[in-house]
Amino acid sequence: MEYELRAEYAEGAPPGSVGSRIGLWHMTGAGERVSLCGRRLDPAAWTQPPTAWGTPASDPFCPECGVKYLRMGVG
Secondary structure (H helix, E strand, O other), X not given: OOEEEXXXXXXXXXXXXXXXXXXXEEEEXXXXXXXXXXXXXXXXXXXXXXXXXXXXXXXXXXXXXHXXXXXXXXX
């Protein structure tokens, strides 16, 4: 399965809105809207490749997604 990081925006701001900023990055299946932790994310949210996980580009990252990703033996 392919994965990607998908943004959850702080304070519920929609993607592309003025002042929107990343609240957390989550791990999802590529093209999926539901993260490994079960959160539904906006389909228009910014994404990054899974190689960004563990780098400053993915900070702050959802701890629950990180644990599940590691347990899957992928990360």
